[in-house]
Amino acid sequence: MTFWVRQGVALGTALLLILGLVSIWFDDPTRLATGIGLVTAGLAFALQKAVTAVAGYFIILRGKTFNVGDRITMGGVRGDVIALGFMQTTIMEMGQPPPVQNADPAMWVQSRQYTGRIVTVSNARIFDEPVYNYTREFPYLWEEMSIPIRFNADRERAERILLDVANRRTVSFSSLSQEALQEMQRRYFMKSADMKPRVYYRLTDNWLELTVRFIAEDHGIRELKDQMSRDILRDLDEAGIDIASSTYEVVGSPLVRIKQQA
16 A cells, blocks of 8 residues: 555656646747657657567567467567567466576576466567567477487387387377478478487497487477386386496595504
8 A cells, every 4th residue: 555655646746747847838839849849859768668669569469479378488588478468578487498407597497387487578579589489380399308328238129119109109299290380381481390200329428329309299398208208217127228327437546554553
């Protein structure tokens, strides 16, 4: 209540001050024109960000940049658009996956799930930086999971396990994503992409890294990767394939002398 009383007093004082200045200028048309010009120039300078934000609103609508319900990254904020106003876009913030945990702002949720914070971003930000849309036109994402195994492990069996799990868990997305991609190719100039899961090898100093790439929906990725991780671990255990870990070789140690006191 105190907050609103103070706001009302401040607005009333400002209004009385404006009326007093206008009453002075009304006595002389020249002064009135000069005053109106000064006020207009001041307002144009003070409200330039507000005008840009309103312009951004119409660009968002006309350019189909995003809509309510889309999952976007705008102004450094990742999340789902829950409201779109003339001045601001309201986003339900989501966390960040581990590879981008160091990005600003810092997150405590290590996945693309809600953090519980509602963030407002000025519509003017679309003129300053790109807007990433996860859902519009093509509501699917390519995801990856990397599994390290030893060099002497049965890598062909491990590759089959990754492909079988990816195919089993993402089979419902294959046909739908293919249709969505064909629609994208019809509307835009873009090359065809492989929707089927695939495994890639990468050699490191400690292990052989197998990365399975697959298609997934824009929502529910953490649940999907959790299910796949459980299936992969179970199948690797049944196949007798261990997950590799870093190893260190000790090539020497300092000489230690023990002196016994009487």
